[in-house]
Amino acid sequence: MVRKTALGSVAAAALVAAPVMAQDAIDVTLGVLNDRSGIYADLSGEGSVIAAQMAVEDFMAEDKGLNVEILSADHQNKPDVASNIARQWYDQDGVDAILDVPTSSAALAVADITAEMGGAFINSGAGSTELTRGQCQPTTVHWTYDTAALAIGTGGAMTDADTSWFFLTADYAFGHSLEEETSRVVEEAGGEVVGTVRHPFPATDFSSFLLQAQGSGANVIGLANAGGDTVNAIKQASEFGITQAGQSLAALLMFVTDVHALGAQTAQGLVLTEAFYWDLNDATREWSARFEERHGSKPTMVHAGVYSGTMHYLRGVEATGSTDGETVVEWMKANPFDDPLFGQGYVREDGRAIHDMYLFEVKTPEESTGEWDLYNLLATIPAEEAFLPMEGGGCEFVEAAG
Amino acid sequence: MSTMDPATSPAARPEPSVGMPTHQKAIFVVLLILLVALPWFVYPVFAMKVMCFALFASAFNLLLGFGGLLSFGHAAYFGMASYVAAHAAKVWGLTPELAVLAGTAAAALLGLAIGSLAIRRQGIYFAMVTLAFAQMVYFFALQAEFTGGEDGIQSVPRNDLFGLIPLESNMALYFFVLVVTFGGILFIHRIIHSPFGQVLKAIRENEPRAVSLGYRVNRYKLMVFTLSATLAGLAGAVKSQVFQLASLTDVHWTMSGEVVLMTLLGGMGTVFGPMLGAAIIVTMQNYFATLGAWVTVIQGVIFVAGVLLFREGIVGLIARWTKKPL
Numbered sequence: 075m076v077r078k079t080a081l082g083s084v085a086a087a088a089l090v091a092a093p094v095m096a097q098d099a100i101d102v103t104l105g106v107l108n109d110r111s112g113i114y115a116d117l118s119g120e121g122s123v124i125a126a127q128m129a130v131e132d133f134m135a136e137d138k139g140l141n142v143e144i145l146s147a148d149h150q151n152k153p154d155v156a157s158n159i160a161r162q163w164y165d166q167d168g169v170d171a172i173l174d175v176p177t178s179s180a181a182l183a184v185a186d187i188t189a190e191m192g193g194a195f196i197n198s199g200a201g202s203t204e205l206t207r208g209q210c211q212p213t214t215v216h217w218t219y220d221t222a223a224l225a226i227g228t229g230g231a232m233t234d235a236d237t238s239w240f241f242l243t244a245d246y247a248f249g250h251s252l253e254e255e256t257s258r259v260v261e262e263a264g265g266e267v268v269g270t271v272r273h274p275f276p277a278t279d280f281s282s283f284l285l286q287a288q289g290s291g292a293n294v295i296g297l298a299n300a301g302g303d304t305v306n307a308i309k310q311a312s313e314f315g316i317t318q319a320g321q322s323l324a325a326l327l328m329f330v331t332d333v334h335a336l337g338a339q340t341a342q343g344l345v346l347t348e349a350f351y352w353d354l355n356d357a358t359r360e361w362s363a364r365f366e367e368r369h370g371s372k373p374t375m376v377h378a379g380v381y382s383g384t385m386h387y388l389r390g391v392e393a394t395g396s397t398d399g400e401t402v403v404e405w406m407k408a409n410p411f412d413d414p415l416f417g418q419g420y421v422r423e424d425g426r427a428i429h430d431m432y433l434f435e436v437k438t439p440e441e442s443t444g445e446w447d448l449y450n451l452l453a454t455i456p457a458e459e460a461f462l463p464m465e466g467g468g469c470e471f472v473e474a475a476g
Numbered sequence: 477m478s479t480m481d482p483a484t485s486p487a488a489r490p491e492p493s494v495g496m497p498t499h500q501k502a503i504f505v506v507l508l509i510l511l512v513a514l515p516w517f518v519y520p521v522f523a524m525k526v527m528c529f530a531l532f533a534s535a536f537n538l539l540l541g542f543g544g545l546l547s548f549g550h551a552a553y554f555g556m557a558s559y560v561a562a563h564a565a566k567v568w569g570l571t572p573e574l575a576v577l578a579g580t581a582a583a584a585l586l587g588l589a590i591g592s593l594a595i596r597r598q599g600i601y602f603a604m605v606t607l608a609f610a611q612m613v614y615f616f617a618l619q620a621e622f623t624g625g626e627d628g629i630q631s632v633p634r635n636d637l638f639g640l641i642p643l644e645s646n647m648a649l650y651f652f653v654l655v656v657t658f659g660g661i662l663f664i665h666r667i668i669h670s671p672f673g674q675v676l677k678a679i680r681e682n683e684p685r686a687v688s689l690g691y692r693v694n695r696y697k698l699m700v701f702t703l704s705a706t707l708a709g710l711a712g713a714v715k716s717q718v719f720q721l722a723s724l725t726d727v728h729w730t731m732s733g734e735v736v737l738m739t740l741l742g743g744m745g746t747v748f749g750p751m752l753g754a755a756i757i758v759t760m761q762n763y764f765a766t767l768g769a770w771v772t773v774i775q776g777v778i779f780v781a782g783v784l785l786f787r788e789g790i791v792g793l794i795a796r797w798t799k800k801p802l
Binding site for chain 1: 519521522525618619624625626627628630631715719720721723724725726761762765767770771772
């Protein structure tokens, strides 16, 4: 494991100047576990390690008596590799918290191991709602987003009384649940789902599905798929001129790096929900500029989530003077955060971090002033409405306590 | 695949027909001693993973190295067994040995069904048929309710062995895994050196001749295919108990590819090659995890170098130098 010592030991001068802090420095080891070679390497990868380092530096951990070290590893999107590394980290390398972990199956495996080993798991990269519902753990904090929040954001904010939707759904459990969740939100908002077509997973040719979607006359075409499927569907929709013809295209799981790769020309008019965008306000711009300097590209919401999650975790360690996972996570839940990147929010009892989400539309090439100037903000989804309610979520320890 | 250049298959060289040569016995004993001591030196979970893959690769090698049949779909048996074993332990609450047996039995049935169709074709067609069936199994795993889609089956409990011995600690589990996988590998070794194994080699070398000698070639092929699938399933079932999860990774075609890589790198048609190949690949995946994209690049380079420089694989090369079948 590469060890990047972010900070040295506490300076003697600080000890003299601040006798309150004269106790021994607390050693904190953070492990960033994510995909560094596969499809999620751009949206998490090395950027998440940099985000964690920035959090440690900005927190000024050294001055606060924390001795923070950051490890990183590639789980290759394999849950067994993730589980092996996580165990080894906790057992042998003294890791206190694991950060990021995209890919649901890997994240769920790490959540279990973390609970067993008494660490803390601050997830930013994975989208599975199971992390805070059926398979929740008292040591898990799910920071950035989940698929339900994306469905609520896109489905809710785009729909009013006479909006009709047509779904292009990847034919497997993930696609089905995304479609189901979004349909529920659309119907609650008074809209109507006029049709749905299931495409095989993965698919390369979307033309017949897109023609069906176009022929349905629906106002919004929802893409209930992910990764390469979404990118392919958007490319072909652009060839068909679907958004130019007046229908909206809504991606239900997409990241700014995907949009950047497609370019404004192809992705223009696409609507999507994210938890963070670099160009939201002065604080996000300032942080993103510093991030870009070190990483070479703008941060994704996953990177921002690693930063903010690490920050809140370190606050917890400082306040409790402990690195015991459950203790720190309890503190994180008891104390709301006011974060430069995610604004005001709090961590709910079940581990779900509650903050605003945003609905964006991809700019046209004419509007876009730079390669990363990609989004127009359409709506802000207030924190209280942005996520699934905790009640009836099936999280055992919450229901036992309530 | 039925006729192969003898130069590429070291096992084809003269060797004692039946029974275990003394030097192999010695290697097995040394190996066992090393494995017993191993968890005090390397991380037990990692060691268990290596052993699972060693069994998986050895099972695959039984089919490729000794049956001369290249299957591109062994992930199907490995993965399906891991799903069934995980489900059995989690939902039915079976003890580990029963869960592993359930998984292995599922793989055996699957192997029998797919094998009976696949062995009707030869060479590349055989490989493609097995790949096609493995993809069907993958899509089944993706869609079926009980597999949990891309979340997989998670938090599989480590139940007590025989309902008596707790396996919570990694050390206890390690010795359970050691017994099962080592037993599996010895069983494979026994198959190879049985009269049945000799007939298999005969079929591999010259199928028409084996037919003309009166052997029912297809029955032998089906038998070895099913045995190989069953043992691959045993490896997968044990793996699900070790990691307490079963996921799509295990049924994905890349897993079928990885086992081919392990076997070829270590030495196809040798007894110890696949184990070494598995150890090398798994070690790289774990200890090079910080190198990011380089893991796959290095794997590729090693494979290319292997094909160009030592086509018999590492153990095959050693066997040639020492002039002893390994």
